Amino acid sequence: MAGENRPELYELHEKRLRDAIALKTPDRVPLALNGPAWPARALGEEMTQVATNPMRAYQIIIQAYSSLGEIEAIQSPAYDVSTLPIMWLSRVKAPGRELPVDEIWQVDEAELMTVDDYDAILREGFGPWWERYMHERLPGVLEDFQEFTKSIPPAIQACRDIGVAPLAPAACTIPYEYFCGGRSMKEFMLDLFRHGDKVQAAMDEALPFLIEQMRGLIRTFDFMGLWIGGWRSASEFIAPRLWNRFVFPYYQKMVDAALEENAIPILHFDANWTRDLERLREMPKGKCILALDSKTDIFKAKELLGDHMCIMGDVPPALFSLGTPDEVTAYCRRLINEVGPGGFILSSGCDVPVDAQYDNVKAMVEAVA
Amino acid sequence: MIPSPLAQAVGDLDEQTAVTLVEEKLAKGEAALSILEELQAGMSVVGERFEGGEYYLSELIYAADIFKKAGAPLQEELKSAAPATSGTLVLGTVKNDIHDFGKDIVATVMSSNGIKVVDLGVNVEHQAFVTAIREHSPQLVGMSCLLTTVFDDMKEAIQTIKEAGLRDQVKILIGGGPVDEATREYVGADYYCRTAQDGVVVAKQILGVE
Structure with a gap:
């Protein structure tokens, strides 16, 4: 790409992305890379550099992905592990802290939140409760997150400087994910049966705060888009009557608010959401991205949502790790032909895994060339 | 009935x-x-x-x-009283992975279906599977992971069981977020279980339970 005019290149890349989101067919299928761990491994950097050194993390992420060839976007060019406990109210074991310097970070799920916390949320308000919870049970995380936010503007600028769109430099999610992480998944699911009304009241208390927080992030950093993520709230885990009550209405409200702020809501949905794909037709047409991690049937998603919502994904992590470049190429071609070419963005299913083989990641990038 | x-x-x-x-x-x-x-x-x-x-x-x-x-x-x-179990499962999240949720669900669902579960916890050393097999003589071994980076650990754990001469005594079931049929083939397990209930069905089939 040497010698190309970067602002024009940026415009071209953004146009391809926006065309895909508007369900049009760009001149080529856009490509969005994602995941902070693989870039560190690819460049021979220690994992600590992307986990807990945000000013270095964005440089590593951008350098590793942009060196693969022409790419339209990097989903999350900025990173720090503090972004995980902020949303999941859980401890995270980080390299260089609780783990050896070159190991991948892991969420350390424990019951940090109790049933009594639902009452505390209703009594104190979600915002004050959340700040108190973070200080008391996850000390240092808010301070680390504040440091991380300082890396967002230079990460966005560094992307733009090389003509790459920073598609989703931050992530938000619904109250379900917060509480599920804090309570641990098993206890939280029992809460849904045994304390359903109280859980719902706490969720209703939390949602306006989380929406305002999201609006603040979008305005402060002028985000093009952001993740509205779903992990434990996936359809495969809970019965429809619970999903309809505790999950979907909250996503709808967050999506509407993000669109009011002119940000692209990226429904980053890990695990299997196939059962409820049709419900996503209730989201505004041609405005959102549905990002799948290979557990949801992406071809079914195309069938049910292809005329309504841009789909992004979903080269499976195991294919990156265990497959061959030819297998990656064949899968990408199938995606491009059957889920694309219009209304589709090629990406990894969730993150490119840390142990992805270089030639496999390269094969994905070359599949759209 | x-x-x-x-x-x-x-x-x-x-x-x-x-x-x-x-x-x-x-x-x-x-x-x-x-x-x-x-x-x-x-x-x-x-x-x-x-x-x-x-x-x-x-x-x-x-x-x-x-x-x-x-x-x-x-x-x-x-x-x-005599325990009403139809078989034994040695279960663990493999070395270098600390995720316990999937494993815990399997333990809960298996034991409530009459299968004795020996839960080795998370980040389980390869040799610990061997020790547990020798001690408990299970028919089944379950291995879980949430990280692609530990596929090799899962493979090595199974290899360690094989080298100890115990591979033919047990059926090995694997599961977890990134695991699929290709992973099963790669690590050399017997069954890939997509859900905890899949595990119950496979376990009952192996144990000859109705």
Whole structure:
């Protein structure tokens, strides 16, 4: 790409992305890379550099992905592990802290939140409760997150400087994910049966705060888009009557608010959401991205949502790790032909895994060339 | 076969009725083992509904907790009775992975279906599987992971079992977020289980349980 005019290149890349989101067919299928761990491994950097050194993390992420060839976007060019406990109210074991310097970070799920916390949320308000919870049970995380936010503007600028769109430099999610992480998944699911009304009241208390927080992030950093993520709230885990009550209405409200702020809501949905794909037709047409991690049937998603919502994904992590470049190429071609070419963005299913083989990641990038 | 009222209550996730019926049966002097079998029959109803798409993981977890709560008063008597287990599963999240949720669900669902579970925890050393197989003589070994980076650890754990000369004594079941059929082939396991209930079905099939 040497010698190309970067602002024009940026415009071209953004146009391809926006065309895909508007369900049009760009001149080529856009490509969005994602995941902070693989870039560190690819460049021979220690994992600590992307986990807990945000000013270095964005440089590593951008350098590793942009060196693969022409790419339209990097989903999350900025990173720090503090972004995980902020949303999941859980401890995270980080390299260089609780783990050896070159190991991948892991969420350390424990019951940090109790049933009594639902009452505390209703009594104190979600915002004050959340700040108190973070200080008391996850000390240092808010301070680390504040440091991380300082890396967002230079990460966005560094992307733009090389003509790459920073598609989703931050992530938000619904109250379900917060509480599920804090309570641990098993206890939280029992809460849904045994304390359903109280859980719902706490969720209703939390949602306006989380929406305002999201609006603040979008305005402060002028985000093009952001993740509205779903992990434990996936359809495969809970019965429809619970999903309809505790999950979907909250996503709808967050999506509407993000669109009011002119940000692209990226429904980053890990695990299997196939059962409820049709419900996503209730989201505004041609405005959102549905990002799948290979557990949801992406071809079914195309069938049910292809005329309504841009789909992004979903080269499976195991294919990156265990497959061959030819297998990656064949899968990408199938995606491009059957889920694309219009209304589709090629990406990894969730993150490119840390142990992805270089030639496999390269094969994905070359599949759209 | 029509389920007993207690089995039906567990199957219907009617927690209060299940707890009350167990108390009434104990008060009438019914044997703990026979009550336990009714609770297990209730879990079979739950399993059938899961396989039929009526129930999800949420219901599996709630049913297993009802089973545990309703069955708590039986434990004292069961200690002196012959355990009503149909087989043993040694279970663990493999080395270098600390995620326990999937493994814990498997442990809960397996034990409430009458399979004794020896839970080795998370970040399990390869050799610990070997030691547990020697100590407990299980028919089944379950390995879980949430990270692609530990596929090699899973493979090495299975290799360690093989080198110890124990591979033919056990069937190895694997599961977890990134695991699929290709992973099973890569690590050399016998079965890939997409869900905890898949694991129950496979385990019962291996153990020859109805």
